[in-house]
Amino acid sequence: MEALKEYLEKIDDPLQRERVEEIFGWIIKKFPQLLPELKWNQPMFTDHGTYIIGFSTAKHHLSVAPEEFGMEHFAEDIAQAGYSATKGLFRIKWNEPVNFELLEKMIEFNIMDKAECTTFWRK
Template identity: 55%
Template structure:
């Protein structure tokens, strides 16, 4: 988690920092082969140089970005979890628990879908 330490230190709200750190640690434990990276001032995970998932912080939510294809594929599941989404990200309100099952499915989907990609983005 050294890669993310400086980013986490910038989060002023202790509850938000704790939540983001918890999610990042969970991803690293569940998917230890993924590489940690900070890009565009956001923590993200990559696999063989291709983007898998990224996270960012807003006042009312943590954003999870599995790329547009991930949003399209999981749109109904995202809504069923009680979260809103745009074309590019899922909003997880600070007041709601993280749906780790959904997060696992999104990451697994991107790893599988992008296993032969050689570019960063789809």
């Protein structure tokens, strides 16, 4: 998680920082093959040079971005989890539980779907 240390240190609210650390730690433990990176000042996880999932923090929520294709694929699951969403991301409010099952499904899907991908973003 060293690559994301600088980002984490900039999260002023200690409870929010702890929550993001928990999520990132879970991803690192569950998917040790993924590389945590900071690109465009945003934390993300990549696999063989291709984007898998990214995050950003805001005052009231943590944004999760599995790419638009991932958002479309999991739109129903995201709605059932009660998260608000846009075309490219969904939001987990700081006072909402994290649906780790949904995160796991999204990450596994992107790893599998992008196994042969040779670009950072889907084309």
